[in-house]
Amino acid sequence: MEMLLGAFEMVNPNNGMPTWTHPDGRGDDWDDLSHWTKLAKTLDAAGFDFLFFADTYGYPTLEGRVPDETIAHGIQFPALDPMLMIAALAAQTTSLGFVVTSPTVAERPYGTARRFATLDRLTGGRIGWNIVTGSSQATTDALFGLESAAPGAHDSRYDAADEFVELCLRFWEQSWEDDAEVRDRARNVYADPTKVRPVSFDGVHHRGHGVFAVPPTPQRTPVLFQAGTSDRGRAFAARNAEAVFIQGQSIPQAAKVVADVRARAVAAGRPADDIAVISGATIIVAPTSEEAHARRAELDALYALDDAAVMFAGFTGVDLTREDPDTLLEDVVLPAGGAQGQTLLDRYRAQGSVRVRDVLDGFRGRGIRGFLVTGSPVEVADELETIARETGLAGFMLEPTFGGLGCFTDFCELVVPILRERGLLADAPGPTLRERMHPGGGPRLASTHPAAALRAHA
Numbered sequence: 001m002e003m004l005l006g007a008f009e010m011v012n013p014n015n016g017m018p019t020w021t022h023p024d025g026r027g028d029d030w031d032d033l034s035h036w037t038k039l040a041k042t043l044d045a046a047g048f049d050f051l052f053f054a055d056t057y058g059y060p061t062l063e064g065r066v067p068d069e070t071i072a073h074g075i076q077f078p079a080l081d082p083m084l085m086i087a088a089l090a091a092q093t094t095s096l097g098f099v100v101t102s103p104t105v106a107e108r109p110y111g112t113a114r115r116f117a118t119l120d121r122l123t124g125g126r127i128g129w130n131i132v133t134g135s136s137q138a139t140t141d142a143l144f145g146l147e148s149a150a151p152g153a154h155d156s157r158y159d160a161a162d163e164f165v166e167l168c169l170r171f172w173e174q175s176w177e178d179d180a181e182v183r184d185r186a187r188n189v190y191a192d193p194t195k196v197r198p199v200s201f202d203g204v205h206h207r208g209h210g211v212f213a214v215p216p217t218p219q220r221t222p223v224l225f226q227a228g229t230s231d232r233g234r235a236f237a238a239r240n241a242e243a244v245f246i247q248g249q250s251i252p253q254a255a256k257v258v259a260d261v262r263a264r265a266v267a268a269g270r271p272a273d274d275i276a277v278i279s280g281a282t283i284i285v286a287p288t289s290e291e292a293h294a295r296r297a298e299l300d301a302l303y304a305l306d307d308a309a310v311m312f313a314g315f316t317g318v319d320l321t322r323e324d325p326d327t328l329l330e331d332v333v334l335p336a337g338g339a340q341g342q343t344l345l346d347r348y349r350a351q352g353s354v355r356v357r358d359v360l361d362g363f364r365g366r367g368i369r370g371f372l373v374t375g376s377p378v379e380v381a382d383e384l385e386t387i388a389r390e391t392g393l394a395g396f397m398l399e400p401t402f403g404g405l406g407c408f409t410d411f412c413e414l415v416v417p418i419l420r421e422r423g424l425l426a427d428a429p430g431p432t433l434r435e436r437m438h439p440g441g442g443p444r445l446a447s448t449h450p451a452a453a454l455r456a457h458a
């Protein structure tokens, strides 16, 4: 068994719950490019597979108003656009992959396809796209002047996302034949006009016609990640994703998600392991177990209940700040368009009859984090190995703790050598991100992916 290693980041002062005031936070560094190049170089040197950037145009609002907590404490606010940093980070690294979150609401397929293709060229095929419909959707809709979500919007946004991705895939896979870009100076032929053709797509939600202006890149299609494990989200993953990002809460829960994603891949005519399920993990490692647990307690003490409620609203569209703490979650009235992010709600619904108080308390300690792993280097390595073996997860994305680089450098120094010695990390994988993630396959979308049928080439 080998496991993939990624780092989960957002270009904001906190990454999730407020930590920016802590001396080990990144309150003063988050908008400094050198902070991110240091991180990228650390991960690259340690052999991490990718650096993943979550991102959203939105930020938590409650009934159209920005709560004071959002602005004062920096809850997913303010934030910079990670995509604009990737070329700089790639120039400082040799094999690390970069996965960037980009939403299907608010963007248009052509622009998204062009930006990812540009990055795939500039990085030599080290790019992945985390496809999301988008969190904090009410805020995004308002910022972009979009019509606010209609009833049933959750699933229809995924329907639109299916079309969005299909159109991007057509631009990447259909427009240019592999040998179209000849660059023949003597004949003054940059590209062979007989091998470049227009794409044509008329969907219900998206349309696009014309020749793609970026020639084929090393991977053509960036590695397709997906996050959002509602029923509709998983159907979207079965059709489109090569990797699914989850926030695993326990071995049984994560094992169930992995089994379900594998089954859905098979139902979609794909091999079960076509989709790598990767979980977030917040890891606190220190030379001794006691030191690690003391750090964990210090981190937990930073989180406040009000901040948790605001962030919860941002992800789900459900405002729990107005609810009596004793109200049962099942009795909370959902907003007119339904909950926009169901994954989080499902997490608490699965626990049976829970009250608003329990949801917020659980979310305060856990936030949008995955597995919580705390201990000495060997304890952490043991636990990651056990989780991976018992769940079928393909790997982990490390979530920052206090926000600074310390949690990553600690992990790289203390845990990576143990994982490597145990043969749990691949030796010299790559060079493209797709080959790192699915060793033995090529740089291009697998022939088993449903979109392989769209290809003009091969």
Ligand SMILES: Cc1cc2nc3c(=O)[nH]c(=O)nc-3n(C[C@H](O)[C@H](O)[C@H](O)COP(=O)(O)O)c2cc1C
Residues within 6 Å of the ligand: 053, 054, 055, 056, 057, 101, 103, 132, 133, 134, 135, 136, 154, 227, 228, 229, 230, 231, 232, 233, 234, 245, 246, 247, 315, 340, 341, 342, 343, 344
């Ligand atoms: C693990 C996880 C990570 C996510 N990361 C992002 C993100 O970075 N940006 C974003 O806009 N939405 C993010 N989302 C939310 C997605 O936009 C998702 O499309 C939304 O939650 C609706 O889908 P769902 O009901 O399937 O969860 C994430 C969701 C999950 C579960």
